[in-house]
Amino acid sequence: MASPDLVGTHLARVLQSNRICPYLARSGKAVYLRKNRGLTADARSAELMKDPGNDNMESSANTETASRSFTWTSRDGLTLSGREWGASGKDASRHPTILCLTGLSRNTRDFNDIAAYLQNSGYHVIALDYRGRGASAWDPEWHNYALPVEGHDIDDAIEFLGLKRFAVLGTSRGGLHAMAMTHRYDADRMVGVILNDVGPHLEMKAIHRIAASIGKKMDYPDFEAVAEHMEHTLGAQFPSFSKQDWLKLSRQLASPRDSGGCVIDYDPALAHTLVGWDDGSPTPDIWPLFEGLGKIPVLIIHGEMSDLLSRETCEKMLTVHPGARLITVRGQGHAPVLWDQETQQEIAAFLDRLSA
16 A cells, blocks of 8 residues: 555545535444455456355346345444456456445446446456445444545455455546545556546536435335436436436336335435535535546546536546546436446446556
8 A cells, every 4th residue: 555645634634524525525354244255356256257156146237247245344343235246258367356436325236237348348346335325234423424434444345355456436426435545555456547427626516416415305106206206306417318217227226125115225314414515615625636546547437418527627637647538428417327338348448458
């Protein structure tokens, strides 16, 4: 790991603040609760492909891929959850593992499609649910829904998953985690970053939109009702989505209840981290985080309709990091869902260059 001195006083203050933005709002060792714990990442990936078993198996749309859930324990005793897709193919060992980090209130299902695509391309893919999201336990103290605490959880997962060489695909909040991680991991270990619709300047109108919706409506009679609500609230961000697209998105966001109906998969107390973000105050300077990416390859994915990441910010990012590559996903806003083949191919091509 890089020296903590590299972070600097300003960066430390930024990371400790709950006022950065909703995406940066604010333990024993992790335990990998699978029969193959203790294996290296490559060995565990090979074991998964050889014998995927049937515990918590999922199939991604239009693919014949296997994934499996795992859990680890946070430093303060919460059981946290993730999902992994084992690599296939003779060249798998030369690829970095792909670590997928979600948005503020999202979960590992957001990565089902891109993970399946990358798995079929020979990559070992891992996605993590932050505390209070997806299958991870809720934290009784909402202040712990914060970047520093989540950063510890991510670091512990990396250690116990045995990730020696990896690239990060971070959507929204996950991208800000990726930026912070460059100050904790050397470039020969964390070898690349994909930022999905996030950057060092975030538009306040998007923050206000998100703050107005988080934790407000959690329960629905069925997935069709979730889809209708998502279309109503996010239609301007995804104007080309069909009814089937909205239904697919609803199944990423929500889970069925045993008693009937379905519920959005995060702790509604997450909304407390957004209080005060409609007071017109400016967002803090996050450019020092992005500048840390200068030593590794970066792919920036920008949603054409995004209200969070502007084209102007993207252009400045390319100036600050001349080696970065920018792609725009047409007809999608915050954040691109990574379902389309063109975007998947761009991601795979970027990752292939890290393996060369």
